Amino acid sequence: MRRRPLLAAVAAGVAATLAVVPVVAADPEAALVNEELVVAQVDASGLPVEATLYSRLVARDFPVGQVRDPSSTTEVTYIDRRGAPATDGDAVLVDIGGNGQTSVTTRATFDKPLPVALHAEYQQGPKIVAPDDVPDAQGQLRIIYTVTNTTASEQTIRYRDASGRWTVEKQPVFAPFVGTMVATLPKGLTLLEAPKAVRNTTEQGRTQLQWNLVLYPPIGDFQQSVQMLVSGDPLEVPGLQMQVIPVQSEQSPQLGFSTDLLASSVKGSAELADGLVQLDKSAVALAQGAGDLSSGLRQLGQGTSVLSTQVNNQLVPGSRQLADGADKLAEGQSEAAKGTGKLAKGQQDAADGAESAYDGAKSLEQGAAQLSDGLLSLYDGLQELLKPTALPSARDSSDQLAQAVLRLRDVIGEPTDPTVAFPPTQASSLLQALRATQRTSGLTAAGAAKVTGTLKDIAKELADLAALSAQAATLAGSAEAQTALVYQQACVDAVVLTPAQCAALQQATTDAGLARQQAVDVGLGVGQQAARTGAQALAVGVIATSLQAITAALVAIDTGLTQVSLALVSGSTQTPGVYEGLQALTDGLSATIDGLVVLSNGTAESAGGAQEITAATGDLTDGLGELADGAEQLADGADDLATGSADLAEGGRALADGTAAQAQGTAALGGALNDVNSGVNDAAGGAEQLADGADQLQQQGTSDALAGVIKASKQPAFAKAYLAATQARAEDALPYGAPEGAVGRVAYVYTMPGSGDSRSSTGTLAGWGLLAVIAAAAGAVAWRRLHPVAATTEGSHPELVEAENVTVAPQPATTPPDDDWPFRP
Numbered sequence: 001m002r003r004r005p006l007l008a009a010v011a012a013g014v015a016a017t018l019a020v021v022p023v024v025a026a027d028p029e030a031a032l033v034n035e036e037l038v039v040a041q042v043d044a045s046g047l048p049v050e051a052t053l054y055s056r057l058v059a060r061d062f063p064v065g066q067v068r069d070p071s072s073t074t075e076v077t078y079i080d081r082r083g084a085p086a087t088d089g090d091a092v093l094v095d096i097g098g099n100g101q102t103s104v105t106t107r108a109t110f111d112k113p114l115p116v117a118l119h120a121e122y123q124q125g126p127k128i129v130a131p132d133d134v135p136d137a138q139g140q141l142r143i144i145y146t147v148t149n150t151t152a153s154e155q156t157i158r159y160r161d162a163s164g165r166w167t168v169e170k171q172p173v174f175a176p177f178v179g180t181m182v183a184t185l186p187k188g189l190t191l192l193e194a195p196k197a198v199r200n201t202t203e204q205g206r207t208q209l210q211w212n213l214v215l216y217p218p219i220g221d222f223q224q225s226v227q228m229l230v231s232g233d234p235l236e237v238p239g240l241q242m243q244v245i246p247v248q249s250e251q252s253p254q255l256g257f258s259t260d261l262l263a264s265s266v267k268g269s270a271e272l273a274d275g276l277v278q279l280d281k282s283a284v285a286l287a288q289g290a291g292d293l294s295s296g297l298r299q300l301g302q303g304t305s306v307l308s309t310q311v312n313n314q315l316v317p318g319s320r321q322l323a324d325g326a327d328k329l330a331e332g333q334s335e336a337a338k339g340t341g342k343l344a345k346g347q348q349d350a351a352d353g354a355e356s357a358y359d360g361a362k363s364l365e366q367g368a369a370q371l372s373d374g375l376l377s378l379y380d381g382l383q384e385l386l387k388p389t390a391l392p393s394a395r396d397s398s399d400q401l402a403q404a405v406l407r408l409r410d411v412i413g414e415p416t417d418p419t420v421a422f423p424p425t426q427a428s429s430l431l432q433a434l435r436a437t438q439r440t441s442g443l444t445a446a447g448a449a450k451v452t453g454t455l456k457d458i459a460k461e462l463a464d465l466a467a468l469s470a471q472a473a474t475l476a477g478s479a480e481a482q483t484a485l486v487y488q489q490a491c492v493d494a495v496v497l498t499p500a501q502c503a504a505l506q507q508a509t510t511d512a513g514l515a516r517q518q519a520v521d522v523g524l525g526v527g528q529q530a531a532r533t534g535a536q537a538l539a540v541g542v543i544a545t546s547l548q549a550i551t552a553a554l555v556a557i558d559t560g561l562t563q564v565s566l567a568l569v570s571g572s573t574q575t576p577g578v579y580e581g582l583q584a585l586t587d588g589l590s591a592t593i594d595g596l597v598v599l600s601n602g603t604a605e606s607a608g609g610a611q612e613i614t615a616a617t618g619d620l621t622d623g624l625g626e627l628a629d630g631a632e633q634l635a636d637g638a639d640d641l642a643t644g645s646a647d648l649a650e651g652g653r654a655l656a657d658g659t660a661a662q663a664q665g666t667a668a669l670g671g672a673l674n675d676v677n678s679g680v681n682d683a684a685g686g687a688e689q690l691a692d693g694a695d696q697l698q699q700q701g702t703s704d705a706l707a708g709v710i711k712a713s714k715q716p717a718f719a720k721a722y723l724a725a726t727q728a729r730a731e732d733a734l735p736y737g738a739p740e741g742a743v744g745r746v747a748y749v750y751t752m753p754g755s756g757d758s759r760s761s762t763g764t765l766a767g768w769g770l771l772a773v774i775a776a777a778a779g780a781v782a783w784r785r786l787h788p789v790a791a792t793t794e795g796s797h798p799e800l801v802e803a804e805n806v807t808v809a810p811q812p813a814t815t816p817p818d819d820d821w822p823f824r825p
Helices: 003-020 131-136 253-338 343-385 391-412 430-493 499-568 578-636 641-712 714-733 762-786
Strands: 032-042 048-070 091-109 116-124 127-129 139-149 153-160 166-173 177-184 190-193 198-201 207-214 223-232 239-246 743-752
Touching: 116 131, 116 239, 116 743, 127 131, 127 430, 127 499, 139 177, 153 714, 166 714, 207 223, 239 714, 253 343, 253 391, 253 641, 343 578, 343 641, 391 430, 391 499, 391 578, 430 499, 499 578, 499 641, 578 641, 641 714
Parallel strands: 032 743
Antiparallel strands: 032 048, 048 091, 116 127, 116 139, 139 223, 153 166, 177 207, 177 239, 190 223, 198 207, 239 743
16 A cells, blocks of 8 residues: 555656656667666665666667567556556567657566675664664664675686696676775764765755775775664664676776776786797797807817918928028028139039929928918808807897896886885886785785674673573573462462452462563574674685685786896896896807907908918019029029029029028918917807806796796786676666667666665666766777777777687696685685
8 A cells, every 4th residue: 555655756756857867868879778777665674665666678770569678567658658568488679769869667566586685783882773663763873884786796717827728617707897985964963074985965964975896806805785874863774775786898898998008918818928929939049059159169279279280380491491401502502602613513512502492392382372362261261150140130139138037027117116006007016016006905815804893702701691591491481380370279260369469479470471582582583693793704804814815826927027127137246147148148159250350360361361361472582483484594504603603592492592582481371270270169168158158048037937928818818708708798787678779778776664664766766877877988999999090199009909709729738726726716
């Protein structure tokens, strides 16, 4: 009987709301939209009393016809027209369509469990006060509201770390509900405290408190509790209204930011791993190239050693013999010039000496030519090493690798980076973002642990109170039996008391029985409440443990990233990191190149000297040939004997001086070749050390850093996959589903009347307004899709979206151990 005026008020409110929001109700991308509003009336403890479903279909330029709308069919009626629609099983059949926008709205009893549960508890000190007893109490009253998302469904979560390895595990996933809770205090109550509430005052001068709710992990929690402390004489129950909706990432800035942040983290980990893989491969290639360089220098050393042996063992002794022969030739020609008596014999000795000198000069010319060719080959080999694609290229690559490592360290951050607030900005390093999250989770864990201790104390006090109630019931039962026995003996068996005394005695028996029953009822109620409080303490304890595990895991990740940062750039020469090792490698290659330039210049100068020796010995050979011819002509004329002998003596002395100088130059050449051989061997040893350093860099630097990055990439990859699974569950929040081809939205409104309040349509109006806001947001998103930005601003980068259905090389799926992830909802 009381519901008729309420339904009339609701119908009027819905009709008024429909007149305000029809334009934004439809999605620009959908011809048919189904908006559902569930209005639940709850009692002062939060238990549902009744729930009503309002279903609205909005069509735009839709063909006229009948649409099957999945809905409750219990007590279904029209809101915007007379009568009731036809039903078909678990759906109602409505007529809709035509040019422009058309709509139809129905109302029915909601016959499904609510997806979000509400519980209200009232405390005075350690005592739990029943909602009906609140108006009879006075003083201070603590009110605790607990909201629980009950849509958990176990699903399989697949995610891939930076190395491309897939991990598969099962986790409970919740529909992504968010909303607000608004409590309105009666004028007789004074607010003492309301943690985390936004306070304002209504037009009637009443205090309102609002809490925001995020009821799904990892952005929020599937269960949230808020509380307030009030005082009054007498006390009253505040009125409460709660609105919750399932939300998508494009409708929630917080969820969109978290999704983008996790996607960027996963992408950055993959790019960092790719960079480290390339760095690891480059270190291996550098070690192999340095080994090849060392082998080539060893072979060059062997060649210079052979050449040095030939010059010192053959060319130098031959040059000395030539010098001795020339000296003897000069002495013979001098003797020949002293007298003509020895003309024949001296002429013959001169001819023989000239022939020998000619042969020696010929051998000297050939040795000098071989020396020149060997030095030119050595020069060409050194020039190959100094080409831009050889050692200079290796030095430049090492320097580029060092700069890449420095950039990687800047992305990860340094242990000494300053602290930033939560949430971190895009300019924050990974270490700064991680430490901001770590501080937030640590504070939450401490609060949950404190609440757990308080609930345990309350549960103990309630258990003690239940025991005292049982004792009181026993004493009251005993008093009832004794009073009944006295009445039987004094008023029935033998009448010794007056009728008034017997009536008083009989009333005492009745009062004792009522006292006993009340004590039993109180003991039972207090015992049940003690059990519920204990269960709540356990639940909050589990939450505290989970938050502590999250904090511990964040500390471990912080340690890992710190080690990676120090491994990349240590800033110390005593314990060098990857960057310092590459810098030392670059300096070593630069020094090697400088040494090879000096060696190349010396080789070029030596080759030039050898060519000059070759030309001089050619001239010497020609001169000795002419000398032999002249010696033969001495026999033909005696007139020219004196002059020729004098000239020959001078030429012999000059020849002796020239051959002595040539012998000294050849000996110096042998010593220079020994120095060249020693320098080549030193360069080969340096190349071997370079190969060892590059191999150590790969084994102890790049490979360890790559393993650390892969391990640190698992947590954001899991959180990103979990959020994607949560978003997929947003469609499940529609209680009955949308008509075929329609876009569906739903809002749930819970109304708890305060002391002396009557039920009204306020919650329904607020719910339709909430749906209007959702529809407007969806319209804005759709308009953005239909009108994309033509170009990005300078310096911006388009967002990269990871494809869900990409064919990749099969990787073995692994299941992480229980302690591998801090997030276990």
